[in-house]
Amino acid sequence: MPKKYDVVIAGGAMAGATLAMALDTSFDHALNIAVVESFAQDNAAHPGFDARSIALSHGTVEILKGYGLWHVIEDHATPITHIHVSDRGHAGMTDFYADKEGLDAMGYVVELAEIGRRFNDELAKREHIDLFCPYSVSEVVQHQQAVTVDIQSSQDETLQLEAKLVVAADGADSAICQAVGLEQHIQDFEQVAVIANVLTGEVPNGRAFERFTEHGPLALLPMSQSRSSLVWCLPPELAKSVKALPDHEFLDALQEAFGWRLGRFARVGSVVSYPLLLRYRPQIVAHRIAAVGNAAQTLHPIAGQGFNLGIRDIATLVDSLLENRKDVGEYANLTKFQAQRQTDRELTITMTSGLVRVFSNDLLTLRMARNLGLAMMDNFPRLKTPVFNRALGVVNR
Numbered sequence: 001m002p003k004k005y006d007v008v009i010a011g012g013a014m015a016g017a018t019l020a021m022a023l024d025t026s027f028d029h030a031l032n033i034a035v036v037e038s039f040a041q042d043n044a045a046h047p048g049f050d051a052r053s054i055a056l057s058h059g060t061v062e063i064l065k066g067y068g069l070w071h072v073i074e075d076h077a078t079p080i081t082h083i084h085v086s087d088r089g090h091a092g093m094t095d096f097y098a099d100k101e102g103l104d105a106m107g108y109v110v111e112l113a114e115i116g117r118r119f120n121d122e123l124a125k126r127e128h129i130d131l132f133c134p135y136s137v138s139e140v141v142q143h144q145q146a147v148t149v150d151i152q153s154s155q156d157e158t159l160q161l162e163a164k165l166v167v168a169a170d171g172a173d174s175a176i177c178q179a180v181g182l183e184q185h186i187q188d189f190e191q192v193a194v195i196a197n198v199l200t201g202e203v204p205n206g207r208a209f210e211r212f213t214e215h216g217p218l219a220l221l222p223m224s225q226s227r228s229s230l231v232w233c234l235p236p237e238l239a240k241s242v243k244a245l246p247d248h249e250f251l252d253a254l255q256e257a258f259g260w261r262l263g264r265f266a267r268v269g270s271v272v273s274y275p276l277l278l279r280y281r282p283q284i285v286a287h288r289i290a291a292v293g294n295a296a297q298t299l300h301p302i303a304g305q306g307f308n309l310g311i312r313d314i315a316t317l318v319d320s321l322l323e324n325r326k327d328v329g330e331y332a333n334l335t336k337f338q339a340q341r342q343t344d345r346e347l348t349i350t351m352t353s354g355l356v357r358v359f360s361n362d363l364l365t366l367r368m369a370r371n372l373g374l375a376m377m378d379n380f381p382r383l384k385t386p387v388f389n390r391a392l393g394v395v396n397r
Contacts, residue, residue, distance in 0.1 A: 002162035005034045005130075006328055008149050010137050011170035012037030014112065014307070015293030017119040019169055019314045020129050022067040026318050027325065033129045034161055036151050038136035038170075052195055052272075053229035055080065055208070055221055055304040057107045059393020060311045072118050078222050079105035081206035088213040088257065105206070106392055107304075109221045109229060132159070140166065140179035140289075147288045147329070165329030167290050167317070172279045174295035180286045187278040189300055189356055191216050192239035194232040196271045197223065198254070201263025204228050210303070213257050217302050217356075220258070228262065230254070231301050233276060243273050276300050278353060280345075285338045288329040290317055297345060299352045309348050312397045316340050344397045 007023060009016045012035045020035050056064070056077070064070040079098075083106060086093040098106045123131055132151055138158070139150040147166045152158050168176035177184070204222035211218040216233035223229050232254070234242060242253055251265040258265075279298045284291040293310030320337040321328040 002148055002160040003034075004032070005161060005163045006031040007165045007167060008034045008036065008147070008161050008163040009167045009169055010036050010149070010174070010176045011168070011293075011295070012120075012123070012131060012133060013169070013171075014115060014119065015295075015310050015314065016167075016169035017123055018064075018067075018069065018311065019167060019292060019317070021069060021119075021122060021126065022314060022318050023321070024126050024129055025067050026322060029126075029128050030325070031128060031328070034163070035123065035129060035131045035133075036135050036137060036149070036161075037131065037133040040134050053109050053111050053197075053221060053223060054307045055107045055109050056311075057304075057308040057393030058103060058105070059395070060308045061108060062393075063311055063315050066315075069119075069122070072122050073110055073115055076114050076118070076224070077108035077110050078224050079206050080107045080109065080208045080222060081105055083208045083210065084261065085210045086212070088211055088259070103392075109208075109223055111223070132161075135159070137170070137175045137179070140176060142180065142287045142289070163288075163329070164327055165288055165290065165321070167292060168295040169291075169293050171294045172277075172298045174291065176289065177281060177291055177295055180289050182281050182283055182286060182289070182291060185278075185280045185282065187280075187353070189276040189278065190235065191233045191276045191300075191356075192236050192273050193276055193301055194230070194234060194239050194243055194271060194273045196230045196232075196250075197227050197269040198230050198251075198265055199227055199267040200265055202261075204262060207262075209258070209261065211258055215257075218257055219301070219304070220262070221304075230268075232257070233301070236275070239273055243271050278349065280349060283338070284313075284341065285334040287331075288334075290334055290337060292317055296341075297349060299349060300356050302352055302355050305348050305352050308393045309345065312344055312393070312395075313341060316397050340397065344395055347395075 009020055016035055020033050023031055023033060061070055081098045083096040123129055134154045135151040137149055138152045141148045146162050146164055149161045149166060166176060168174045170176060203226045206222050208222060209220040215235060219231045221229040247268050250268055255265050281291060281296055284296045292313040296313055299306040317337050320333050324330050324333050
């Protein structure tokens with residue numbers, strides 16, 4: 001006999017864990033929820049809680065506060081109070097300041113590994129959430145009134161779960177989405193993100209930087225312990241060469257690309273890389289199935305929109321499911337979720353992909369246009385508002 005739940009969530013990393021606790025809180029602990037995660041939280045290979053840092057927008061923080069989750073990570077979060085945007089070797093630049101908008105911070109930087117530990121501990125406290133870990137999904141069968149999910153442990157133990165709704169929060173290669181035929185469109189940006197934590201001569205003090213170079217964008221986010229999180233987007237062959245450099249040569253190359261706004265780069269930690277692809281599922285619902293976060297879309301890291309878009313997926317799904325508490329997986333709930341997510345998803349994907357094309361191209365006409373655009377934003381504050389609001393995560397969802 002299958003073990004019965006209201007909701008089964010495939011994926012227990014940040015999106016899946018957030019969704020489970022958001023549902024538990026929003027439904028006043030009335031739902032029985034299962035979370036299925038294939039990697040143990042302390043596994044160094046865990047793709048959802050690896051060594052990377054992410055920027056949580058102001059809007060994301062407000063959503064987390066609403067679910068009572070912000071306090072779990074607040075003391076680990078580093079505020080972003082100033083964002084400087086520039087085009088390497090050219091005059092175009094602009095700045096965004098939190099205090100000018102009446103905010104304490106435009107966002108916060110958190111390290112995924114630490115957030116993973118904290119959210120895992122919080123999940124364990126929730127009486128109505130069962131965590132199956134490490135288990136992976138082996139089969140999904142949709143029935144009229146429920147979905148059955150077969151899961152298998154690392155020791156080959158097999159269990160069957162049954163739920164009114166199954167949510168895919170299991171990443172870009174989602175087993176759930178593949179099982180039910182939710183088509184994925186893929187665009188290769190022909191770039192690789194080189195990721196590392198770096199120490200600079202000057203303390204970041206809440207300053208974040210987005211630097212556009214002839215090869216691709218370079219971002220530095222302020223972190224705890226006076227460090228910065230580096231995301232350096234490069235063509236694949238160049239990324240491979242840069243990643244292989246000894247530390248001192250890596251720092252010299254980074255210095256040349258970034259400049260001296262934070263003084264001399266003094267130290268670099270472990271360097272990792274991953275290819276940059278846009279993966280997008282136009283349809284994010286099927287019969288008693290919904291997809292959120294990276295299972296629905298993965299974006300280029302330019303402007304730091306990916307995870308924040310996923311959190312808005314989660315918030316909209318929770319709101320949609322509240323429409324019918326007796327049967328959370330009913331058709332009307334899911335069609336409402338699909339419809340309400342369409343505009344935000346399309347606008348955010350179009351914006352990030354457009355920025356990649358415009359700011360990763362050294363053609364004279366595009367170089368002139370982007371520098372003119374940056375200069376106009378710097379001199380005409382009203383032009384900043386749409387960009388600023390989307391960066392803040394203050395958008396209709």
